[in-house]
Amino acid sequence: MSTPSRFWREIPQRYRLEANKCKRCGYISFPPRLICPQCQNREFKETKLADKGKILTFTVIRVPPQQFVDQAPYAVGIVELDDGVKLTGQIVDCDFENLKIGQKVKIEFRKIFDAGEAGILCYGYKFVPE
Amino acid sequence: MEGIVGYGAYIPRNRIKVEEIAKVWGADAPSYKRGLMLEEKSVPSPDQDTITMSVEAAKNALKRCLINPKDIGAVYIGSESHPYAVKPSGTVLAEALGATPEVHTADFEFACKAGTEGMYVALNLVKTGDIKYGLAVGADTSQGAPGDALEYSAAAGAAAFIFGRENIIANALESYSYMTDTPDFWRREYQYYPQHGGRFTGDPAYFKHVMGAAKGIMDKAGMKPSDFNYVTFHQPNGKFPFRVGKMLGFEKKQIEAGWLVNKLGNTYSGSSPLGLTAILDVSKPGDMILIVSYGSGAGSDAFIFEVTKRIEKVRDLAPKTRDLLDNNRRYLEYGEYAKFRQKIKKAS
Numbered sequence A: 001m002s003t004p005s006r007f008w009r010e011i012p013q014r015y016r017l018e019a020n021k022c023k024r025c026g027y028i029s030f031p032p033r034l035i036c037p038q039c040q041n042r043e044f045k046e047t048k049l050a051d052k053g054k055i056l057t058f059t060v061i062r063v064p065p066q067q068f069v070d071q072a073p074y075a076v077g078i079v080e081l082d083d084g085v086k087l088t089g090q091i092v093d094c095d096f097e098n099l100k101i102g103q104k105v106k107i108e109f110r111k112i113f114d115a116g117e118a119g120i121l122c123y124g125y126k127f128v129p130e
Numbered sequence B: 001m002e003g004i005v006g007y008g009a010y011i012p013r014n015r016i017k018v019e020e021i022a023k024v025w026g027a028d029a030p031s032y033k034r035g036l037m038l039e040e041k042s043v044p045s046p047d048q049d050t051i052t053m054s055v056e057a058a059k060n061a062l063k064r065c066l067i068n069p070k071d072i073g074a075v076y077i078g079s080e081s082h083p084y085a086v087k088p089s090g091t092v093l094a095e096a097l098g099a100t101p102e103v104h105t106a107d108f109e110f111a112c113k114a115g116t117e118g119m120y121v122a123l124n125l126v127k128t129g130d131i132k133y134g135l136a137v138g139a140d141t142s143q144g145a146p147g148d149a150l151e152y153s154a155a156a157g158a159a160a161f162i163f164g165r166e167n168i169i170a171n172a173l174e175s176y177s178y179m180t181d182t183p184d185f186w187r188r189e190y191q192y193y194p195q196h197g198g199r200f201t202g203d204p205a206y207f208k209h210v211m212g213a214a215k216g217i218m219d220k221a222g223m224k225p226s227d228f229n230y231v232t233f234h235q236p237n238g239k240f241p242f243r244v245g246k247m248l249g250f251e252k253k254q255i256e257a258g259w260l261v262n263k264l265g266n267t268y269s270g271s272s273p274l275g276l277t278a279i280l281d282v283s284k285p286g287d288m289i290l291i292v293s294y295g296s297g298a299g300s301d302a303f304i305f306e307v308t309k310r311i312e313k314v315r316d317l318a319p320k321t322r323d324l325l326d327n328n329r330r331y332l333e334y335g336e337y338a339k340f341r342q343k344i345k346k347a348s
């Protein structure tokens, strides 16, 4: 279960898709890392992930973890963004039978889950078909 | 001079038709459609609220002005459906845009006028020179009680405006407010749906305040209805804006560009602001625009804008409002709509 403080620490990534780009080899780490996994370089430039991409693969979740029970069934996919980064997330506002590999999607800001009726609202990115 | 430097809209994809709602309540759909001049309305997805729609509308506004979000000195959301009872909506928006931490944020509430209230304050703060840019969003995911007349119109949408002093796309020539204490529509704490005063919502409420604000701002500016290319009023249903326009001396063709309500529904705080985005989408340099909001309780804000040459450079940089309204729609049946809007709840 995500606590408010853990959620808060992840805001730069969840809200703004902030990432690091390796100054030597150009590898983009999301979330940002201290050492480039590709060339072990330690110097990065701040960047933001692209807000569009295409579906590489997807599945429909029917038996979800506890905090997503009310949302089931829902689609989760791996999307290759226009900058080459592969990102996992929910695909929403779609009919499952019309989802296709290779389909173009864009990122929208959505509510990810609420921590019960009295808890905090957690926001972040999801994919929607273009 | 100061004015609008960026604008953006957001409309959820889901729609429900008047017939689909009328079917459930045994109401006569054709008479509702005629009476309200309404065909369908937008419905937010379960993961959308005033905050998420404000973020999308504001991102579209940023695409049209390409400023550094850190230069935004004020972030305001006007809504009557802020998701939290206690905790601001504006902080999430400011954080999502990257405008924090040197920014003033507030949530406005004044029924359907909350969006233009934020615009009024942001614009006038820019005018004082205290901030470089100010962002104001009008957004709502409003609800009508099941079976109530409001259920046919209560819709969802957001419009965002960034005000500044350089690279202006619409000069703000005048702003004006007109307000009295009038209990035509209200919701007490812990009540899920609002109450309204039935026929009382017409003459002493909407018409009196919209006319008062429209006449007041035209007097102040020394202008008359024929001086404007476009006008947009608050749109609680299809008929009211045309009726008040006629009473003031405006023609149908001045109203139509910003008249979205027949396919969109009443987006409350987003209503006249969304009308303004649709007008900016089609306006030409030199065009004069009047916008008059209305919020129950009751009052109206009015603004006069003059479109500049820059509109032609920026309008294609983000989705146009009519395209958001007409493309990619998903039609809901009443059952799915009731689930989306939490009118029915699953056993836990």
Ligand SMILES: [Zn+2]
Residues within 6 Å of the ligand: A022, A023, A024, A025, A026, A027, A036, A037, A038, A039, A040, A041
């Ligand atoms: Zn590297």
